[in-house]
Amino acid sequence: MSRIAARSKQGEDVSWLVDAISRMVRPIVRFSLGRISCSALVDLVRLAYVQEARSYLQTQNPDKKVTRSALALLCGMDGRAIKTFEDSANREYVASDVCSEATILGTWKTDKTFRDPATGEPSELLIHGPQGTFQRLVTRAAGRAVTVQTALEKLLDSGNVTLNEDGTRVAMVDPTYQPVKHSERAALEASSLAVSRLGATLHHNIKRFDQGDTPWLQQDRWCTRIPSARLDAIRAEMRAVLNRHILEIENYLDSEEKPPSEPEESMVGVGWYYWEKSATDSPKKSRSSNA
Numbered sequence: 001m002s003r004i005a006a007r008s009k010q011g012e013d014v015s016w017l018v019d020a021i022s023r024m025v026r027p028i029v030r031f032s033l034g035r036i037s038c039s040a041l042v043d044l045v046r047l048a049y050v051q052e053a054r055s056y057l058q059t060q061n062p063d064k065k066v067t068r069s070a071l072a073l074l075c076g077m078d079g080r081a082i083k084t085f086e087d088s089a090n091r092e093y094v095a096s097d098v099c100s101e102a103t104i105l106g107t108w109k110t111d112k113t114f115r116d117p118a119t120g121e122p123s124e125l126l127i128h129g130p131q132g133t134f135q136r137l138v139t140r141a142a143g144r145a146v147t148v149q150t151a152l153e154k155l156l157d158s159g160n161v162t163l164n165e166d167g168t169r170v171a172m173v174d175p176t177y178q179p180v181k182h183s184e185r186a187a188l189e190a191s192s193l194a195v196s197r198l199g200a201t202l203h204h205n206i207k208r209f210d211q212g213d214t215p216w217l218q219q220d221r222w223c224t225r226i227p228s229a230r231l232d233a234i235r236a237e238m239r240a241v242l243n244r245h246i247l248e249i250e251n252y253l254d255s256e257e258k259p260p261s262e263p264e265e266s267m268v269g270v271g272w273y274y275w276e277k278s279a280t281d282s283p284k285k286s287r288s289s290n291a
Helices: 002-032 038-060 068-075 079-087 100-110 134-142 148-157 182-211 228-256
Strands: 161-163 169-172 220-222 287-289
Touching (some): 002 038, 038 068, 038 079, 100 148, 134 148, 148 161
Antiparallel strands (some): 161 169, 220 287
């Protein structure tokens, strides 16, 4: 009975950690949906895990060689898998590595089953059928879980394929699939930097307890009792307030910046962000989070 109770308590003790990590991971998943497959994202996480684990072990014991056994224990991964990910650290990705839509187009372009034998170009394909059809192409490139209709709609929306007049055949018009729109790229790159910098602050504030460091500023303020009719005005007023703060910080940093001849330099920065949640997803009172 005591062993059962102990196991139950251990499960309760770790559930809060799982919930916390889930909250951190979920925004990354939202960024990834429709742009990179789950399997590709998992591979990126595994590679980052191995790299961060090696860095952690080197920091903890600078004079000690990092063994694959130590990495395996810290990562919870097989040693052969760790070697595979470390060997692929400098790999250059293409669209077909990260999304099924690009894989379908790539297979269509390179597999002789779906090419015109006379020209070598991708054939116009019947949509349904067992051999040399778009249905067969989707199954081969993306797996049986992806239906032909789902793949067809996505590639039609992206402008990579067109249908003939009676809707029975599909032709490739552009072999290059863009998982990210050109209009989204700058925003995604800026967002990735913001998430990375906020993560660095949170990581510092966690590890400082062991190292005796002072915390870096990280605070949130929020309230759920905001009338929805006021949201447009509040967004504009908050932007004006933050813009004043931004200008003040820019002037301060400019005054502190020294010529590049200084022997030791550090990067210092501050981030601002505004966010909203619906009342059904929020606590029922004003809250604050401080560091």
